[in-house]
Amino acid sequence: MALGATAALSASLLVASPVQADDEPVEQIVNGDFADGTTGWWATEGIDLAVTDDGVLCVDVPGGTGDPWDQIIGQNDVPLVAGESYAFSFTASGADARPVRALVQEPVDPWRTQLDERPVLSGESARYEYVFTASADMADAQVAFQIGGADEDWTFCLDDVSLLGGAEPPVYEPDTGPRVRVNQVGYLPQGPKNATVVTDAEEALPWELADADGTVVAEGLTVPRGLDASSGQNVHTVDFGALTRPGEGYTLTADGETSHPFDVSSDLYGALATDALEFYYTQRSGIEILDEIAPGYGRQAGHVGVAPNQGDTEVTCHPSSPCDYALDVSGGWYDAGDHGKYVVNGGISVHQLMSVYERAHTAPTGDPARVADSTLAVPERDNDVPDVLDEARWQMEFLLSMQVPEGEELAGMAHHKVHDERWTGLPLMPADDPQPRYLHPPSTAATLNLAASAAQCSRVFAPYDADFAADCLESAETAWEAAVAEPERYATAGGEGGGPYDDTDVTDEFYWAAAELYLATGDDVYEEAVTSSELHTGDVFSEYGFSWQSTGALGRLQLATVPSALDDRDRVRDSVVEGAERYARAVEEHPYGIAYAPENGEFVWGSNSQVLNNLVVVATAYDITGDVRFRDAVAEGMDYVLGRNALNRSYVTGYGTNDSVNQHSRWYANQLDPSLPNPPPGTLAGGPNSDASTWDPVAQANLAGCAPQFCYIDHIDSWATNELTINWNAPLAWVAGFLADQGDAALPAGAPCQVDYEIQGQWREGFTAQVTVRNTGEEPVEGWELVWSFTGGQYVDRHWSAVLSQSGHSVTARNADWNATIAPGGEVTFGFLGGLPSGANSVPARFTLNESVCA
Ligand code: 9MR
Ligand code: 9MR
Secondary structure, eight states: OHHHHHHHHHHHHHOOOOOOTTSOOEEOOSSTTOTTTTTTOEEOTTOOOOBOTTSOEEEEEOSOOSSGGGSEEEEEEEEEOTTOEEEEEEEEEOSTTEEOEEEEEOSSTTOOEEEEEOOEEOSSOEEEEEEEEOSSOEEEEEEEEEOOOOSSOEEEEEEEEEEEETOOOOOOOOOOOOSEEOOSSEEOTTSOOEEEEEOSOOSOOEEEEEOTTSOEEEEEEOEEEEEETTTTEEEEEEEOTTOOOOEEEEEEEETTEEOOOEEEOSOSSHHHHHHHHHHHHHTBSSSOBOTTTSTTOOBOOSSSSOTTOBOSSSEEBOTTSOOSOEEOOOOSBOOSSSSOEEHHHHHHHHHHHHHHHHHHHHSTTOOGGGGSTTSSOOTTTTSSSOHHHHHHHHHHHHHHHTBOOTTSTTTTOEESEEEESSOOOSSOOGGGOOOBEEEOOEEHHHHHHHHHHHHHHHHHTTTTOHHHHHHHHHHHHHHHHHHHHSTTOOBOSOOSSSOOOOBSOOHHHHHHHHHHHHHHHOOHHHHHHHHTSGGGTSOOSOSSOOBTTBOHHHHHHHHHHSOOOOTTHHHHHHHHHHHHHHHHHHHHHSTTOOSOOOTTOOOOTTHHHHHHHHHHHHHHHHHHHOOHHHHHHHHHHHHHHBTOSTTOOBSBTTSSSSBOOOOBOSSSOTTTOTTSOOOOTTOBOOOOOTTGGGTOHHHHHHOTTOOGGGOOOOOTTOHHHHBOOHHHHHHHHHHHHHHHTTTTOOOOOOOSEEEEEEEEEEETTEEEEEEEEEEOSSSOEESOEEEEEOSSOOEEEEEESEEEEEETTEEEEEEOGGGOEEOTTOEEEEEEEEEOSSSOOOOOSOOEETTEEOO
């Protein structure tokens, strides 16, 4: 598991190739063996350089300093030649599990590094070896050991430091294991089952499927698929869908190679759906993370105005665009592996979490119980509010706090982001971040993401906290007006200390916000903004899919799934199905089943989230049509994420045999400091990024010229391929939840009932409705329970001919004594008086009669 993967990776990265004989290596370090005492070496104040009788440099390192660079031992004037490769090695010992930082770098600001490694020492002395290629000429580079930052005093010993020029640069070869690639978690019993075989063979090959005892339970022939551009490999595919028997530890063998084991089970995705949501608790800012809630992840509250933190309780504007107020913007989720909080990305993430909740209440296979109260490990568990909404509220309140206060310039707009002045290093716990933090100028995009998510908030929180719902709606409407008044305030690229989240086209954000405000209020103004947007009829389901920067699809998906009286709602629903076609076809045609096939073949930063967002569209098409082709495409599309890929890797921590565990993060930095944890189970890695080698140092050193699927490395310093983020885990939670709802993925049975729901009269604060339930099955129904959800915050009041009760959004109507039986072909009718807190009074999306979904 985790350790194996780390060890394999370190080996391929760290082991130096033998130095070539014909190109005599040259030693660049003076007195590396300390035979001449401390000559050539220096140390920062507080460190006394001393050499033992055995000729080893040993120093006492006082504990209690903050950063690694508070205590340094180094040597200056080391010449480096651009393009030349160097082997850097040394022998060291220290306290057990003590991380230090070994650097070859520029000796002055900006300290450009040529080598930046974090060996973890032990009490035993050990040899550490690295190879790098200098990217610039430096006449006077510096070799430095940063040894500060420990809590306790300890002793650092160093010997035989060597920097040899003329070393062969290592070539990174990922360990991709067996050439038969499967979903390492498993397959749904009645769902699709596909695998990919990497082979030179041109002709079909026999395959065998064995159960855990090694008994062959199925066999057949592979289908040659030729050269796959996304991996640069010749591949075959295997369809073993005939296997339906649940079991653990199946393996697939072809071409002499046996896959990682996998299960066949209808219970594959429930835990993942939960873990992917619990990821958010440990990303929380502004609250102590409790070990009893997230075992192994407890930590101090970050950014609550306690030194050395300089935020987030009273944060003012960045000096480049000052303001005369300070805001309390504590709380919310950290965006990713950094300590920044960004409104556009925060908005799409919290939206997708609220949509996990909404889908459970509107989709035919949705299950409100799966997202109810007491389903997640969060501090608010057991408060009569669904836990996924508790988690969403933590972020929503932060987003509301980013709004420019009344009376100030640009009042109602949202500040684009809050983050550190300068980038910090890794690891760094949130509570230890000493950087000043600033609000960055308001942007139209952030303002509209706030409007959209706050409008949705007003609907989903209506039955749980009417005051909070009203605050959300007020903030959403204020934000909308502010954005309309300032439609072109764009956040730009560049800047220090935080991500840019730049965007210069906000027509899509306008569309999404208008859609959410319309769904929340039913108001003509917003309806007009929806229908007059070019995106309302344009192609919002592009080959790349949607993202934080491209949100038009969110508007369309919401209009298609949340009940409303929109005139062309049927057309909107059809358009989602049409868009889903493109992604479903990509899955069907791709030899690795990837739901992402941009024309230019390039995988973008965070490509795994593009895959998953496309699967959200395909899953929604299934919710709309019930066409199992879409459901199958979602299941197959997930196989890629969980191991059926060129790297033979599950991109989700804790899932599969070979999973990603070293995602870029300042606090799950186990790879840098063994006393810190890896990310929690259910954390998605960003995934292959074609462009990564232009961004981070590890990608630069290891991934140049990679085929798209190979542009990934499970290394903590590869932030361009291996970060974790709130907007990537959200579609993981959504899609895993969808799959958890599919049971064993058997063909759905025909609906045994039909419901007519008629609003007979409506006034400002209420309405009457009449409901007719028809038994369209063959058997009589003896005693019945009809369940639906109100998505607009409606509530039932008086009722007749049935007994009605409501919990949150969910309404249950039970038969009266005298109408308990509905004969085949027969029907019953009942009615009620309803309350309307605000605006839209839509017909519910789904009715279940004794747990079967009605037509
Ligand atoms: O940790 C940062 C990560 O969250 C960002 O995605 C990434 C790109 O903006 O930058 C990371 O920070 C690095 C910075 O850009 C350059 N100095 C090193 C920082 C991390 O080691
Ligand atoms: O996810 C973002 C990606 O789409 C951008 O191309 C990239 C560069 O601007 O930034 C990514 O977002 C990072 C953000 O800037 C800082 N926090 C971590 C995010 C994920 O890597």
